[in-house]
Amino acid sequence: NAGVTQTPKFQVLKTGQSMTLQCAQDMNHNSMYWYRQDPGMGLRLIYYSASEGTTDKGEVPNGYNVSRLNKREFSLRLESAAPSQTSVYFCASSQTGGLGEQYFGPGTRLTVT
Amino acid sequence: ILNVEQSPQSLHVQEGDSTNFTCSFPSSNFYALHWYRWETAKSPEALFVMTLNGDEKKKGRISATLNTKEGYSYLYIKGSQPEDSATYLCASSVRAGSAGNMLTFGGGTRLMVKP
Numbered sequence: 001n002a003g004v005t006q007t008p009k010f011q012v013l014k015t016g017q018s019m020t021l022q023c024a025q026d027m028n029h030n031s032m033y034w035y036r037q038d039p040g041m042g043l044r045l046i047y048y049s050a051s052e053g054t055t056d057k058g059e060v061p062n063g064y065n066v067s068r069l070n071k072r073e074f075s076l077r078l079e080s081a082a083p084s085q086t087s088v089y090f091c092a093s094s095q096t097g098g099l100g101e102q103y104f105g106p107g108t109r110l111t112v113t
Numbered sequence: 114i115l116n117v118e119q120s121p122q123s124l125h126v127q128e129g130d131s132t133n134f135t136c137s138f139p140s141s142n143f144y145a146l147h148w149y150r151w152e153t154a155k156s157p158e159a160l161f162v163m164t165l166n167g168d169e170k171k172k173g174r175i176s177a178t179l180n181t182k183e184g185y186s187y188l189y190i191k192g193s194q195p196e197d198s199a200t201y202l203c204a205s206s207v208r209a210g211s212a213g214n215m216l217t218f219g220g221g222t223r224l225m226v227k228p
Contacts, residue, residue, distance in 0.1 A: 004156075036220075042124065042202060043157075084175040089155065099145045099164065100206050102216060104156035 002026055004105035006091050012111045013081040021076040021108050023091030029103075030096040032074035033058075034066060036087040037107075043090065049074055054080065081112045117205050119219035127227050133189045134222040136203030140184035141213050147216060148177055148188055149202040157202060160188075195227045200224070 004025045013019055025032065030051045035043040035058075045058030049068040065077045065086060074093075078085060088109050092102040117138045126132050138146065144162045149157040161170040163179040163186065170177050174191045190197055200223045204216035 040220055042117075042119075042220040043204075045215070048215070098217065099147075099162045100160050101147065101162055103159075106156050107116070 004091055004093055005101050006105035006108050008108060009106065010109050011073065012113065014113055015082060017081050018079050019081065021089055023075065023105055024073045025093040026072065026095060027103065029093035031094045032068065033092045033102065034076045035090045035092065036060065037090060038087050083112045086110060086112045117203060117217050117219040118205055119222050121222060122199050122220065123223040125225045128194060130193050131191045133187050134201065135151065136186045136219055138184050138205035140181055143181050143206040144206045146179055146186050147204040151200045151202055177190055196227045198224055198226045
């Protein structure tokens with residue numbers, strides 16, 4: 001099992017460009033999450049999907065959109081990238097119920113110039 | 114939004130030292146407390162999940178305790194080794210019902226162990 005995979009690993013964008021970050025999990029988890037990590041700020045939730053077909057805003061959703069394509073895949077889109085979106089982006093998944101342990105992907109390091 | 118705080122933000126210790134750091138979280142509607150270990154250029158990996166007041170968990174030289182009444186958890190590392198160098202994240206969750214298991218993360222404690 002690959003666990004949680006993310007593509008790309010690195011990306012450089014110019015201000016105003018758009019891109020989609022892809023995430024997939026093979027653990028049959030219902031819930032999936034997108035976080036951003038900035039120095040000294042831990043992980044902040046951008047969007048989450050509690051189950052296939054549902055998505056909800058997290059703490060910092062502005063400037064992002066998401067799509068839960070199916071149970072396995074959850075993508076994050078930046079429509080018009082801004083330098084403030086320079087960050088490391090992590091996707092995670094968890095099984096609904098239980099203790100909520102989340103499993104993380106390897107991250108995407110995004111730089112917006 | 115819960116406010117989860119960790120202290121210290123960073124910590125430098127010598128190999129062989131024992132160390133500990135703190136995670137504080139709101140105790141109302143508490144459900145579970147998670148500790149993650151996050152090495153540079155890797156993804157965070159779960160260390161412990163605790164739910165009950167007084168819980169203690171141990172994995173090798175690393176252990177954690179939980180006090181849900183006062184809203185804090187301690188992570189202890191006995192005899193630190195250079196390979197323990199990482200950022201240690203804690204996260205708290207509340208009962209989220211159908212919204213899924215929402216974690217609120219603290220800012221992390223960055224541990225650096227010098228040989």
